[in-house]
Every structure is written in C-alpha cells, then in structure tokens.
Amino acid sequence: MDNLKRKIRSYTSVSDQDLTYGLQFYKEKHFKKGEFIIKPGQFVNHFYFLEKGCVCYYTEDDLGIHVMEFFTDNTFFTDLYSYIENVPSENYVKATENCIVQMILKEDVIKSYNFSHDLERFGRISMQEAFVKIFQKTNDLKTLTNQERYIKLLDKRPDLFQRLPQYLIASYLGITPVGLSKIRKRVARK
Template identity: 55%
Template sequence: MKTAPEKTHLEKLKSKILSYTKVPDAVLEEEMRYYECLELRKGDMLVAPGQFVHHFYYVAAGCIYYYKLEDGEQKVMEFYTEDVFFTDLPAYVKGTPSNYFLKATEKSLVYAVKKSDAENSFKKSHELERFGRLSMQEAFMKIFTRVERLSSRTNEERYLRLMEKRPDLFQRVPQYLIASYLGITPVGLSKLRKRLGKGQ
C-alpha cells in the first residue's frame, strides 16, 4: 500500500502527463506501473559520463542539475526542479554513452521510466505517444533556450531573468553552480549581486 506522500507525488505525475494531452484513466493507471520511485540524497548521481541512459525522469521533489566537466570545471546546463520531465536527451535518443552528469543538489524524489517501457506504451496509446513527444520537445527546448540566452543576453540580463523566473534556486543551489549556469565566474556573480543590491 502506498504512503500518503507517495500517493500525492503520483497524483502530481499523473497531472503533469495530463497537462500534455488527455489520457483515458485506465491507460494512465497502466502507465503508472512503469514508473519507479527513486529517493536521492544530496550528491547522489543519476547519470555519469560513459553510462548509457535508459530512463526518462520526472522530478517529484528536489533539484537535479545537468552538467559536464571542462578542464576540471563544472559547466552547468540546467537545473531540474519540481514537476519537470528530464533526462540526458542526446544519450537517451541516440543510445550512446553520456558525456554529462545528472546529480542531486539536495534530497530529491524522482520517478524513472525505462525507455523500452515508454516506447511500448507509446505503441499502445496515441495519447501517450503524444505525451512522450511533447515532453521530450520541452526537455530539449530548456537546453536550447539556455544556450541561446548565453549568446544573446548580457550577464545582468541573464541574472535578472533567473531572479524573476526561478528565485528559489538562489536559496537551494550553491552560488558557484548558479554562476556556472549563468556563464560567469563566482566572483562576477558576487559583484553583480552587490551592484544590483541583492548581495545580502
């Protein structure tokens, strides 16, 4: 029997799927059987370079960050927080080893569905196939728009946008990771926050 918190998280997962397309109740209940609940501690790794990526994930609670190492430094691509689907899309889609990390920045609860199970469900249901396509498109666009922002906006513009759209990250994520995500140094971020009156 599922505990109350787990049932609550499952309901959120169902609602997220239904936000993409209508799915018959019986089909949706069958789909839930394929999702495995993973409890992660701070620092736990979902994916590391060299691994094959066989799962698509949903964040029920917590924060996962997506990054790579360049010359020994972490280059943060994205932060995935509550009510978001994610994976390492290049490795997942192409079936090649990952070049990235997916790691929990805090205690997190994630649901994982195997690629083979997901694809089988897509074959059985047009509604689930549509959900799969749209959720993967959304995951891709998160990375694409982040890269676009790095090339087309100033440091200040990127910082202010993050403050507006995702202010919670500044309390949940170390500042050096936020600096990496914004494409600036930790010192640069500190100076920017002080100049804009947000250094406290």
C-alpha cells in the first residue's frame, strides 16, 4: 500500500484523512504469469494499480496479437474505454510476470471522488496521463520510423527488453519479430 500512497501523492497533495478514506476501497489480488486480468466481453468495473509485475494490454485478430501497452511496477491501468463507457471490453490484459495488483471498484472510485476534491483531482490527472500516453503512441506509429520507435522505447523503457519476449515488443512497435531483430543488430553496430 505504501507504493500506492506515494503514487497518488505524486499527482496531488492529499491529506492523510482523505487518503485513508480512499485506500480503504482497494483490494489486493495476486495474478500468476499467464493469467488474464481482463478478457474480451468482460465489463471492466475496476481501476487497477500494478504494485509489482508486468502486464500486457492487447487485442487479437486473425493476423495475431496487437500490443497496445505494457504496464509495469507502480502504474495505474485499466481498459479505459470499457471502464468509462460501461461497454464490454474488446481487449485482453494479461500478466506477463507474477503480479501484485491493488483493485478498486468504479463505484468506490466515485465515492472517494465525492468525499475528497484532492482524490477527484488525482483521478482526473491520472486519466489525463493515460489519454496522453495513448495519443503519443498513436502519433509515434504515424510519425516515427520503425528504428526511431525502437530507440525511443529502448531509451525510455529499457527494462522491457529483459522482461518480455521479443514478439510482444515487436507487436508493440508495430513491426515483425524479424524486423525487430534486424533493427537491434543495426543499432548495436553503431
């Protein structure tokens, strides 16, 4: 819970009383590597804080897996569209490592927002951050070359290359595993 407290306070200052009120609604759950947190067709009623571990947020079709994001230690996540619009998810969220997750029900999020302006502010800022990440990734896919996207990921999130299989990283970058291998060799020679 200490990581969650620090994370919330990184967005806004929250009194001990307000924070204690909000934290009472979180429930800890452990997910084993390979276990699904969210599946298509599921209504997403929780907002999650990944205390420890790594999860993959993706969709799947006839062409394979399309990774949209990886969430790692001390990160908030959910299937935002399903959560906000109250529609069934079309995506998967799967543990790629053993994970410790703090979960809060949507109705309890609303209770905490109604109780505290600072908790509501935290929620707004964290949602804005999630939106900006989605926008940035979409923009990167349109404007950066495959190699530029690889280098950016390597610079910003080097831990992913030790934590995840190459095919998932390739999918996240919008390239094939063979393409990723070629880029890695090219960049390593420089």
